[in-house]
Amino acid sequence: MSGPDSTADVRTLVVDDEQEVADAYALRLRDYCDVETSYSGEAALSVVDSSPVDIVLLDRHMPGMSGDDVLSELVERDYYGRVVMVTAVDPGIEVLDMPFDDYLCKPVEREDIRAVIDQQRQILAYETLGKYFRAEAKRAVLDTELSGADPEQAGYGEIRERATRLERRTRRLLTDETVLDQFDAVSREEL
Template sequence: MADVNSQPDARRDVSGTVLVVDDEPELAGMYAAMLEDRHTVRTATSGEAALRQFTSDVDVVLLDRRMPDVTGDELLDVVRTEGYDYQVAMVTAVEPDGDVTELAFDAYVVKPVRRRDLRDVVAELLLRSEYGAGIQELLRVASKLAALETRNDPADLADDEDYQRLLRRLARLQRASRARQDELLDRVEATTLFRDALQESREGWQ
């Protein structure tokens, strides 16, 4: 586990750098221990310390929402407004409600969290980082819906306008994604047809 002043060891065979942010040192250390056999892990036990760790080599940030100096929500806002290309998971005791619809996180995990679940979340976020912006936004909305659906009664969600708005947004993003996929396939097909036609022409010249 690395402290807030440590540098990653380039000799380690790891996948991605994870920044764990939690104002409880014991929890931060526990999460780091769960991950450090697979990833380079840094920890920060305050919002201010986390801000100093926002560097270009970070891939995933695990954020506690409730911290006394700078909250996890505020840190998430910094990540997005400053253009950091991080995948962010909120790892928190705060149950998700309507306010999560306004937060641009990539995953939402309610404490306590099991080792296997935390490792799976980080692995999934590292995979997502390879996707384009449109797919990442689609997955972000899907994660918000999953957080709400896991912790709330379906009858309550049926009357929740924020939840319904997210559903509509997900549907729009899915349609846009399918349209982009169709366009890409059309381009590939057109390129293949052009290549085949060119090859036939060359064979005819011989």
């Protein structure tokens, strides 16, 4: 990480059918986070399927597959990240049932879009940290209990792989790793 509030490693996808708008938001995020653009809902889903994306900035009103449709599809695909609607569509009562994480009305200033990326990074980092702690605690207990046994029994390989994957993502998103050090310092073995 490059600093106490670093978002440089956050992978952000800007989705807007108006190429100039998507590119303008991406330009505002350049040198702030790892940013990619998509100009349609279908292209956005392809990016999410092919590479890890932490935060999606999603326009609601797009031809073909709307932002609302993309949001529903992300839920169907168990997308593990944060979704921020960035749109000119005035929110109505229907937003109560929509599973987005934040809603910004266009136009969005550079400072505001960067602030929302940082807020969503922090939320995702701590959500991932909790999942990592659960997986790593199980792995550590199994390490102790299964010593000498087949490490692939009872899903041990899966939990080990999940813990490793979650740890990498947590370290990439979390700016203060002391909480990881404190977790590692706790003895989970029999004395």
